[in-house]
Amino acid sequence: MTEKVSTRYVIAGGGTAGWMIAAALARFAPPGTSISLIESDAIGTVGVGEATIPQIHLFNRALGFDEREFLRKTRGSFKLGIEFDGWRREGEAYMHAFGPIGRPLGLLPFQQYWLRAKKAGFAKPLQRYSMNELAARTIRMHRGKTVQGGEMPYAYHFDAGLYAEFLRAFAEARGVRRIEGKIGTVEQDSESGDITALSLESGPLIEGDFFIDCTGFRALLIDGALEAGFDDWSNFLPCDRALAVPCEGAGDFTPYTKAIARKAGWQWRIPLQNRIGNGLVYCSKYLSDDEASETLLANLDGKPTADPRPIQFTTGKRREHWKNNCLAVGLAAGFMEPMESTSIHMIQSAISRFLQVLPQHGGKAEQATKDWFNDQATFEWERIRDFLVLHYTANEREGQPFWDHVRNMELPATLTAKLEQWKASGFIHREHEELFTEVGWFQVLVGQGVEAEGYNPIADAVPEADVRRLLDQTEHALVAQVKPMPSHIDFLQNYVTGKTRSEVPA
Structure with a gap:
């Protein structure tokens, strides 16, 4: 039948x-x-x-994909986070790494104890308390349990x-x-x-x-x-052009994406098994197409393997x-x-x-179902928009017209509220199921130099010696776990092919 x-x-x-x-x-x-x-x-x-974020695992696993086959077929590599180079000011970089920062203690998340320690002068940079960033900075990779609990989170470049x-x-x-x-x-x-x-x-x-x-x-x-x-968000995110170009693989085979601030926008760098994906996102009001092409081509790790491909867009939904x-x-x-x-x-x-x-x-489908879907989509898109705007507005690249503009532009009310909460007491609220967690906001706020004037006073109830011990023990445990990890390229080649780099034909 x-x-x-x-x-x-x-x-x-x-x-x-x-x-x-x-x-x-x-x-x-x-x-x-x-x-x-x-x-x-x-x-x-x-x-x-x-480049992706760890949620891609949910999709691939739901379809039953074998990870090794997926990496082979897509020429993929691993990703532990994103480095933002020059976004606060030239010569400075920070990372939005996947996974936890530090460990909570009692009622409070780690960020509150770190803020207290920072004011007292004994907190180290955030990267010392992040498994993913410590591994990424030393170009190492690992799959499995971590001393912070749970599996080490990662995504892919493909x-x-x-x-x-x-x-x-x-x-x-x-x-x-x-x-x-x-x-x-x-x-x-x-x-x-x-x-x-x-x-x-x-x-x-x-x-x-x-x-x-x-x-x-x-x-x-x-x-x-x-x-x-269409809701046009170019008043919040004014970049309207991009150029994309692949180049030959060269330089460090990093297990992280790079986002590098440029004169009127930023450049991405995404290492794959066989090449590096590059692009320049920019605002045409402050940079000509010819200047954009010159900037991109002058900042590649290897020889370009194609001509830059232009893309025009308007940010919004x-x-x-x-x-x-x-x-x-x-x-x-x-x-x-x-x-x-x-x-x-x-x-x-x-x-x-x-x-x-x-x-x-x-x-x-009933109209109520469509309304629910659209409301959920709007919430998700608006909160992601706010997170992206934060990267731009919290900059100290004074004297550069594009960066001066985005530093002084009007912000979405939802972002303003989040910034006010953070500045007052180091509080970060994840609203409903917004994509980026408190830890993600924490890393970007600190990385962009947005200072919290205070912290939750409950943190003062813990003796200083215990706070020092929390920070020191966390750091030492993470460093000890990262130190023996293999390099990203050796891990990838062994995982995908079953061979180490020395065994793989050139």
Whole structure:
């Protein structure tokens, strides 16, 4: 007996976003679900999202991916955090490392005791109390338990194009149908406005019940057809251009991403097994395209293997990510700079949220469900926006027009409140399920030189000798665990191939 098709999903666009949701639907949608993905070889993808955060493990594990195979197929490497070089001032760098900082004591988190110790003059830099940063700074890597408890957190650097291919093979093996072609027009129901079909330039009409917009900045469905609207955040994040270029592998094979402040923006450096991914994010008001290209090419570790690829964008998000029978995922939903490697995570987050309320037969969903989804997306995007703005506004690069501008710009009210709480007493509040934790905010606030004027007075109830012991024992335990760790390159090669570097042919 032929199985009845319950819902026909049509994904417009491929790339990382399209194939991630295709793979997720292929894995989790109920039997009888039809999944088609329209993709044109003639249309390129942005594909600069080569760095991730630890939540990527949840997605890969849910699909049952073998980590070694994933690293081989995507030419990936490990990532323990992100170094911000020159963001406070030239010549200074700090790291937003994954994982805990120090250890809590009694009612208070470590940050309160560190702030007390800092005022008393015996606190060491934060990196001395972070397993990930100590390992990253010495270019070491480890998987497994740590003396701070739990597994050592890590993410990946990988080739986004190869990841899309990896996902495509998984999805097609589970029945996803790829349709080659360019979308010409979007057909809609005259009464409801729902999308009924996508007409390809080559002629075929692809009908469906639910449509997923992965068409990138063009947002052909969610904005072009459904006019979902756009919240422009360029007043908070004024960079509007990027250049991306790969280069030959050279220099340190770091287990961390680098974000290096430049004249009117910042440069990323992402080491893969076979090359280094580089890019410059900048504001065209303060830097010409030619200057941007010269800056990027002059600051590569090795010889470029392609010409710089330009990308124009406006930071912000769609007012509605889910409208009618259409969901926007990836760049079609909006864009924020990749300084904290959130691009792929936001695709993953949208997919996870969507699967929680997967439409029933025929792709229909109540408006209340769509409202919930959009409210959750807005909250997530706004809080990530605030975290990115913090990096810019808390700078001391005086005399540089771009940096002077972002230092003095008006801030979102939600960020202002967070800064006021921190400055008053070192308090950091993670609101609901916002992505970045108290520890992440702690590292960036301290790294950018945002001083807390006080700390929680409960910290004074602990004798100073005990606070000193807490800091010293934490540091010594972490250093002792990091010291015997292998180098990043040896660990990766042994993990992926089963051989050490000396055994791998050149």
